[in-house]
Amino acid sequence: MLTRRLLSTALLACAAALSGCARDRAPEVSYVLLNGQKASSQQWAGKVMLVNFWATSCATCVGEMPRIIATHNKFKGRGFDTLAVAMSYDPPAFVSRFAETRGLPFNVAIDNMGSVAQAFGPVQMTPTTFLINKHGEIVKRYVGEPDFAALHGLIEQLLAEG
Template identity: 35%
Template structure:
């Protein structure tokens, strides 16, 4: 009887954990306390200035990447598929290229790889990368509706894997 009670007690503890306490998939580091995100600026495909404030009220997955980064190139189609699945008024995957070659280089890469659901964003100065404390590419920040960083992942990941989609979806519905 004692082993059964122990297993039952353990199951109840797991069941009562809030969604945010669940193990994040694929090495996603979830912060205990949401952190302020530095103000950054970048441009869209037409050269218009953008900031993270443009996504206010949405959960944002900010992916810092470059076309010369092999792991970034591999994961970009999966990020595009995640945006296709979850993108809308409550969520945006923001792929921020730090390519110095300008938007033409990113446009060409998107066309070659069939990326159609992500908007083109670029910071040729790479100032955003340094302001965000990026130590390697790709680096992805999960930003809540209030503009606070709630998680970070360094390195490539399969963004459209079922566990990742469920994790991000949980963050979206957690208003």
């Protein structure tokens, strides 16, 4: 009898813990890429997405970009994609020059009006990075540079999920 009561209590505790783990859905956003192409978050369906808010004037953003590139290149063939969202205060010419000279291998969006950053929080500090699962749920938010080893482990987990 005691064992059943303990088991029942344990199950209720687990259920309560799991219900507290509900993930926020990533916002539905539309944006314009550096090449002028219009895109939206609907194109992320079924992918694990890394959405990085950054600025060319942000030393940490510039410093982490080689690791963002390496992360993208490591996972891109497995259902993973990256979007770098330049903040509204970043001059588009600076963003374009940065993307070209650094050979950014992923899409770069210009958030001229700040609407994408607003939809995500709002994002006020750079870098801020979101990891989104295949179901469109925000799994992790990083303010500042992420621990890339831990990030890679989490990406591996998300790619393995159905």
